[in-house]
Structure formats: C-alpha cells, structure tokens
Amino acid sequence: MRDVFHHELDQLAHRLQSMTGLVGTAMGSATHALLNADLRLAESVIAGDAQVDDAQRDLDERAVQILARQSPVATDLRVVVAALRMSSSLERMGDLARHIAALARLRYPHHAVPDGLAPVFEQMGEIAERVALKAGQVIATRDLDLAAQLEHDDDELDALHRQVFLTVCSPEWTQPGETTADVTLASRYFERFGDHAISLARRVNFLVTGDYGPGEATAGPELAPSGLPG
Amino acid sequence: MRDVFHHELDQLAHRLQSMTGLVGTAMGSATHALLNADLRLAESVIAGDAQVDDAQRDLDERAVQILARQSPVATDLRVVVAALRMSSSLERMGDLARHIAALARLRYPHHAVPDGLAPVFEQMGEIAERVALKAGQVIATRDLDLAAQLEHDDDELDALHRQVFLTVCSPEWTQPGETTADVTLASRYFERFGDHAISLARRVNFLVTGDYGPGEATAGPELAPSGLPG
Numbered sequence: 001m002r003d004v005f006h007h008e009l010d011q012l013a014h015r016l017q018s019m020t021g022l023v024g025t026a027m028g029s030a031t032h033a034l035l036n037a038d039l040r041l042a043e044s045v046i047a048g049d050a051q052v053d054d055a056q057r058d059l060d061e062r063a064v065q066i067l068a069r070q071s072p073v074a075t076d077l078r079v080v081v082a083a084l085r086m087s088s089s090l091e092r093m094g095d096l097a098r099h100i101a102a103l104a105r106l107r108y109p110h111h112a113v114p115d116g117l118a119p120v121f122e123q124m125g126e127i128a129e130r131v132a133l134k135a136g137q138v139i140a141t142r143d144l145d146l147a148a149q150l151e152h153d154d155d156e157l158d159a160l161h162r163q164v165f166l167t168v169c170s171p172e173w174t175q176p177g178e179t180t181a182d183v184t185l186a187s188r189y190f191e192r193f194g195d196h197a198i199s200l201a202r203r204v205n206f207l208v209t210g211d212y213g214p215g216e217a218t219a220g221p222e223l224a225p226s227g228l229p230g
Numbered sequence: 231m232r233d234v235f236h237h238e239l240d241q242l243a244h245r246l247q248s249m250t251g252l253v254g255t256a257m258g259s260a261t262h263a264l265l266n267a268d269l270r271l272a273e274s275v276i277a278g279d280a281q282v283d284d285a286q287r288d289l290d291e292r293a294v295q296i297l298a299r300q301s302p303v304a305t306d307l308r309v310v311v312a313a314l315r316m317s318s319s320l321e322r323m324g325d326l327a328r329h330i331a332a333l334a335r336l337r338y339p340h341h342a343v344p345d346g347l348a349p350v351f352e353q354m355g356e357i358a359e360r361v362a363l364k365a366g367q368v369i370a371t372r373d374l375d376l377a378a379q380l381e382h383d384d385d386e387l388d389a390l391h392r393q394v395f396l397t398v399c400s401p402e403w404t405q406p407g408e409t410t411a412d413v414t415l416a417s418r419y420f421e422r423f424g425d426h427a428i429s430l431a432r433r434v435n436f437l438v439t440g441d442y443g444p445g446e447a448t449a450g451p452e453l454a455p456s457g458l459p460g
Contacts, residue, residue: 064311071301081294084311088318169408178399180410185418 005070008062012083015059017136019090020200022052024132026097027193031125033104034186035118037111045101052094059087075207082203086139089196093132096189096196103186112182114175117167120160121183124190127157131197138201142208147201157194161187235300238292242313245289247366249320250430252282254362256327257423261355263334264416265348267341275331282324289317305437312433316369319426323362326419326426333416342412344405347397350390351413354420357387361427368431372438377431387424391417 026045033042063084066072072080103112113121131153138147164187167173168180202212256275263272293314296302302310333342343351361383368377394417397403398410432442 064307067297067311068303068307073298077294077298081297081314084314085318088315165411168411169406171406173407175407176399176401177403177405177410180407181395181398181414184411184414188415188418 005066005072005076008066008070009076009079012059012063012066012080013139015055015062016083016086016090016200017140019052019055019059019087019094020132020136020139020197022048022055023090023093023097023193024129024136026052026094027100027132028125028129030097030100030104031121031128033101034112035122035125037104037108039105039108042101042104042108046098046105049094049098052091056087056091060084063087079207082207086200086203089199093193093196096193099189100186103182107182112179112186114179114183117164117183120163120167121186121190124157124160124187127153127160128190128193128197131157131194135197135200138204142204144205144208147205150198150201154194154198157191161191235296235302235306238296238300239306239309242289242293242296242310243369245285245292246313246316246320246430247370249282249285249289249317249324250362250366250369252278252285253320253323253327253423254359254366256282256324257330257362258355258359260327260330260334261351261358263331264342265352265355267334267338269335269338272331272334272338276328276335279324279328282321286317286321290314293317309437312437316430316433319429323423323426326423329419330416333412337412342409342416344409344413347394347413350393350397351416351420354387354390354417357383357390358420358423358427361387361424365427365430368434372434374435374438377435380428380431384424384428387421391421 026048029041030045032038033045063080066080067077070076106112111118131150134146134150134153137143138150164183168175168184173180206212256278259271260275262268263275293310296310297307300306336342341348361380364376364380364383367373368380394413398405398414403410436442
C-alpha cells in the first residue's frame with residue numbers, strides 16, 4: 001500500500017510539472033500574440049486555457065481521492081495539501097496567460113503595446129516562460145538551488161514591472177489612456193505570473209526544508225514588489 | 231469522536247466567517263483611504279493585513295490537523311478541502327484591500343482617484359464590503375438565496391470595472407498616465423476582490439448542492455468579465 005501511495009504522489013508531481021509546461025508555453029505564445037498582434041495565436045491561447053482548467057480539476061480530484069483512500073499523515077499529508085495549492089497557482093497562471101492573449105485580441109488589428117515598450121514586454125514574456133519551466137523542474141527534482149535561481153528570475157520580472165509602471169507615470173509618457181491601461185494590466189499579469197511561479201518553488205522548498213526559503217514565509221503567492229501598489 | 235469532529239468543522243466555518251469580516255472591513259477602510267487621501271487609515275489597513283495572513287495560517291494548520299487526526303471522507307473531507315481553498319481566497323482579498331491602501335499611500339498627499347471617478351470607486355468599495363459580509367453569511371448559514379444575491383452584486387462590480395476601463399480608454403479622458411495606471415489597477419483590485427467573494431459562495435453552493443451554481447463550474451475564482459481582458 002505504501003508503494004501504491006508513493007506512486008500516486010509521484011503522479012501528482014508529474015501532473016503538476018506537466019501543468020507548468022502548459023502554462024509556460026501558453027505565456028510564451030500569449031506574449032508573441034501580444035507583441036505581434038497575432039489574432040489566431042491569441043485565440044488559440046484563450047481556447048487552450050480550458051486544458052489547464054481540466055488538468056487542475058483532474059489533479060484536485062486525484063488529490064482528494066488520495067486523502068480519502070490513504071489518509072496520509074505528517075509529510076505525506078503536507079505533500080498532498082501542497083499539491084492542491086500548487087494546482088490553484090497553476091490554474092491562475094493559465095488565466096494570466098489567457099488575459100495577455102485577450103488583450104492582444106481586444107486591440108487587434110492594432111498592437112496593444114507601443115513600440116517603445118515592446119522590448120520590455122518581450123523580456124517579461126521570456127522570463128515568465130522560463131520561471132514556469134524552472135518551477136516544473138523544481139517540482140520534479142526538488143532542486144533547491146534551482147528554486148533559489150527562480151527567486152532571482154522573479155526579481156527581474158518585478159524590476160521590469162516597476163519599469164513599465166514608472167514609464168507610464170513619467171511626464172514624457174504621451175500615449176492615450178487606452179494604451180496606458182493595456183500596458184498597466186499586461187505588466188501586472190506578468191508580475192502575478194511570476195509570483196505564482198515563486199510560490200510553487202517555495203512550497204517545494206517548504207516540503208524539503210520546513211522553510212519557505214528567502215523572502216517572507218507566506219503561505220500565499222503574495223510578494224509585494226517594493227514601491228509598487230501591487 | 232464524530233461530535234468533536236463536527237465541532238471542529240463548525241469552528242473552521244466560524245473562522246472563515248470571521249476572516250470575511252476582517253477583509254470586508256479592510257476593503258471599506260481602504261476605499262475610504264483611497265478617496266480621502268487618508269494616510270493614517272491607509273497605513274492601518276496595510277499593517278492590519280498581517281492579521282488576515284495569521285488567520286489564514288492558523289486556519290490552514292487546523293484544517294491539516296483535522297485531516298491528519300480524523301481522516302475524514304466523502305462530504306466531510308470536501309468541507310475541509312473547501313475550507314483550505316476559501317482561506318486562500320480570503321488571504322488574497324486581504325492583499326487586494328492592502329493594494330488599494332498602498333495606492334492611497336503612494337499618492338499621498340494627492341488623491342489617486344480623480345474627482346470624476348470618485349463616485350464609481352465609492353460604489354465599488356460599498357459593494358466590495360457588502361459581498362465580503364454576504365459571503366460570510368453564506369458560509370455561516372449556507373443560505374443559497376444569499377449566494378445567488380452575491381452573484382448579482384458581483385455583476386454590479388464587474389459593470390463598474392468595465393465603466394472605469396471604458397472611461398480611461400475614451401478619447402475624452404485627459405488625465406496623465408500616472409492617474410490612468412492608478413485607477414486601472416485599483417479597479418482591477420476591486421473586481422478581483424468580488425471574484426474571490428463569489429468563489430467563496432460557489433464553494434458553499436457546491437458543498438450543499440454538488441453544483442457550483444450559476445456561472446461556470448470553475449474550481450477557481452476566475453470569472454472573466456465579458457469584453458475585458460481580466
């Protein structure tokens with residue numbers, strides 16, 4: 001029975017990792033759609049989010065079944081509860097990728113992001129995709145060095161988010177309100193995506209060490225960037 | 231043992247309800263701070279969020295203890311898992327109130343919201359406070375009529391969010407980028423707050439009826455407003 005049980009736990013981790021792949025790819029595609037006003041790609045990201053939602057429901061159902069049938073205690077119990085929380089984070093990451101794609105669709109055939117900010121968003125998209133992949137590796141390998149790297153990647157994402165915010169708040173910014181609203185929301189979505197990836201890594205860190213690692217020992221994905229109201 | 235167990239479940243519900251009170255009051259105060267550029271009130275909301283975080287950690291720990299000691303199955307198990315999810319939503323609601331307060335603090339002594347939009351945000355704050363309170367009542371009473379009312383309240387919140395978005399996107403909007411970014415983010419925070427309140431009510435609905443109620447049967451708090459990329 002213990003073998004079956006640990007096989008089931010491994011499967012949960014495997015499913016979580018596969019969800020990181022889904023949301024990382026979705027965010028990469030959403031960024032591409034955003035920066036290239038690619039309507040078809042945007043539509044495919046939006047439609048594809050249902051796959052992430054299905055994966056979450058399936059994973060959660062399995063986790064509840066494990067709780068019901070195996071009645072795990074101690075660390076094993078915490079692993080299952082952590083899996084439930086991680087699947088929520090991943091579901092949100094899928095939503096955030098979809099929101100980016102929805103912005104691209106909303107402004108099509110125009111570009112939601114003005115040329116001047118395109119390189120910043122391109123970088124945000126790259127980092128977002130990378131943190132999702134790394135979070136998947138952290139889940140699969142429990143490699144805490146990689147988890148620490150993720151914190152660094154997320155700092156970069158936060159810095160870019162701050163840069164967007166400061167850009168639209170500067171007196172030199174002359175774009176219309178629509179563009180300001182679009183880039184403010186898009187930047188926020190990338191930043192939240194990074195926060196969720198970090199929370200995945202921190203949960204693994206907690207399971208391995210009993211500690212959430214650097215930063216605040218929060219149970220939630222909230223990591224307020226300094227000087228910014230989000 | 232079953233009596234002890236059900237007493238523990240009642241306590242979880244009681245704690246969840248008390249968290250709805252905390253976040254509802256926080257959102258009311260945050261709105262007041264935002265609209266009146268009240269720095270001290272903003273600071274108190276920001277500092278007070280730690281109480282919500284503590285309440286979540288405490289509740290989650292109790293829920294995990296219940297799983298470990300009682301090994302609940304069937305509906306009882308789902309109640310405990312739902313409590314874990316609800317505490318996450320409530321923790322986020324506290325964060326969102328804090329973000330509103332942080333906006334007020336960031337712009338002090340100026341007002342983050344221009345006069346023209348103040349009535350809209352006042353309404354959003356009232357509705358947000360109301361939905362938090364109602365969600366608490368739904369948790370305490372399992373009153374599904376009240377849960378249905380909550381959906382209606384949230385529709386109002388979504389409509390106001392759309393109104394803000396359309397206002398800043400209109401050609402008549404002449405405010406600087408800073409103001410546009412502020413009101414876009416603030417409006418998004420209120421909208422997300424409402425989404426989380428709805429997700430609380432839907433979880434109760436699910437426990438009572440096996441169905442998430444009106445709207446999509448999502449396991450997450452994601453309820454995309456039509457025509458808006460968030």
